[in-house]
C-alpha cells in the first residue's frame with residue numbers, strides 16, 4: 001500500500017479496543033487509609049496490592065480508567081531501558097545499577113506470576129529485547145553498555161544483525177524479557193482490587209491537598225474531601241507539585257505509534273533504535289494475525305513539527321521495512337523524564353512523609369509502574385524494601401543533574417519568553433476547516449481552531465500551570481504546553497496535567 005492511503009482519521013490506541021469497566025463520580029466526602037490519585041498502571045497496581053493487604057483504599061481518576069499514558073503505550077515489559085546501565089554505574093555505582101536491573105526484572109516476573117494466579121489472558125510472552133545501532137558511534141556505546149551488562153551479570157550479548165531489512169552496525173540483546181497487553185492485565189487487577197474492597201471513582205479530579213501531617217485531605221474539583229493517612233499521587237505528573245518542585249526536575253517527552261498488518265510472519269523479539277530518529281518495533285496477536293506496532297519520533301511536548309508529520313514518518317518507515325497491508329491504529333502520548341533518568345518513587349519530600357509520588361518513568365513505565373506499586377505498598381506498611389533509596393525523590397546526585405537541570409530550565413525559560421513574542425500573527429477568521437494555529441485576538445496572542453463543520457474556537461493559550469504559551473498539536477487536535485507538558489482540548493479543558501485549571505475559552509462560534 002502506498003504512503004498516506006487509509007491513514008486512520010482519528011487517533012486510537014490498539015489497547016483501548018476492549019471493554020473496560022466504568023465507575024461513578026465521587027459525590028460525597030470519604031475517609032480511607034490510602035487515597036490513590038490516577039488509574040493508570042501505577043495507581044491500579046498500588047490499589048491491587050494495598051487492598052490485598054487489607055488496607056482500606058480509594059482510587060480516584062480524573063477521566064476514565066486506563067486512558068492516560070498506560071492506554072497509549074507500546075507495552076514492552078523489559079529492564080532494557082535504551083542504553084542506561086553504563087550511565088547508572090557511573091552515576092550511582094555498580095551496586096545501585098544492579099538494584100535498578102533487578103527491580104525491573106522483578107516487575108516482569110510479577111506480571112507473569114499474577115497473570116498465572118488470576119488466569120489473566122493478556123497475551124503475555126517472553127521475548128528478547130534488542131537495542132540496535134545504525135552508526136559506528138552508537139555501536140561504540142553498545143559495546144560500552146555490553147561491558148556494563150557483564151559487570152552487573154545481565155544476560156545478553158552483541159549481535160551483528162536483526163531480522164529486518166534495516167542496515168544495522170550491531171544490536172545488543174537482553175534475554176528473558178517480555179511483552180503483554182497491558183489493559184487486559186490491568187483490567188483484571190482492577191477487578192480484583194474492587195472485589196477485595198477498593199472503591200473506585202471516575203470523573204473525579206484531585207485539585208489540591210490539605211497538607212495535615214498525619215491526615216492529609218484530598219480536595220476534589222467538585223469540592224469533596226477524602227481524608228486519609230497516605231495520599232499516593234499516581235497521576236503521572238504529580239498534581240500537587242509545590243513542595244516537590246517537580247516542574248523544575250522533569251520534562252515531558254512525546255512519542256508516536258502506529259498499528260499495522262503486513263501479511264508477513266513476524267520473527268519475534270522487541271527492538272528499539274539507539275540512534276535518531278527513534279524507532280521501536282514489536283508485534284502483538286490480533287484475531288489470529290499479527291499487529292505490528294511501530295513507535296518512535298520522540299520529542300519534547302509542544303516542540304515537535306506538525307504532529308501529523310511524525311505519524312507520516314513512522315508510516316514511511318513501516319512501508320519501507322515491512323510493507324503495510326492494513327493501517328489500523330495510530331496514537332501518541334507523552335511520558336516524563338527526570339534529571340538523572342531514574343524515576344522518583346516515594347515520599348514527596350523528607351518532611352512530607354504521608355504524601356507519596358511515583359513519576360518520571362521515561363517511557364519505561366510498564367515495569368516501573370509495577371515496581372512503584374510494590375514500593376509504595378511497602379512504604380505504607382512500614383516494610384523494608386531494598387529499592388527504596390535508589391528511587392527516593394529526595395535523592396540528590398550532583399552528576400549529571402546539575403547540567404541537565406540548568407539546560408532543562410533554560411529551555412523552559414526560553415519558551416516562557418519566546419512563546420509570547422515569537423509567532424506570525426494571524427486572524428482567527430483566516431483559519432480553514434480542520435486548522436489550528438496561534439492567532440491575534442483582541443490584540444493578544446491566543447489559539448484558534450476551526451472544526452470540520454466550520455465552528456471556531458478561540459482560547460487563551462497561556463498555560464494555567466506556570467504561564468508558558470501552548471502550541472497547536474495537529475495530530476491530536478490539542479493545545480500542548482512546551483514547558484511541562486500540560487495538554488488542553490479545543491475548548492481549553494485539561495486533558496493532561498500538571499495543569500488542573502482550564503484555558504479560558506475566549507470565543508466559540
Ligand SMILES: Cc1cc2nc3c(=O)[nH]c(=O)nc-3n(C[C@H](O)[C@H](O)[C@H](O)COP(=O)(O)OP(=O)(O)OC[C@H]3O[C@@H](n4cnc5c(N)ncnc54)[C@H](O)[C@@H]3O)c2cc1C
Nearest residue numbers: 038040041042062068069070073074075076206364365366
Ligand atoms: C508512546 C509511548 C510508548 C511507551 N512504550 C513503553 C514500553 O514499550 N514499555 C514501557 O515500559 N513503557 C512504555 N511507555 C511508558 C509507560 O506507558 C508509562 O510510563 C506509564 O504508562 C505511566 O503510567 P502511570 O500510571 O504513571 O500514568 P498514566 O497511565 O498516565 O495514569 C495517570 C492517571 O492519572 C490521572 N490523573 C492525572 N491527574 C489527575 C488528578 N488531578 N486527579 C485524578 N486523576 C488524575 C490521569 O487521567 C491518568 O489516567 C511508553 C510511553 C509512551 C508515551
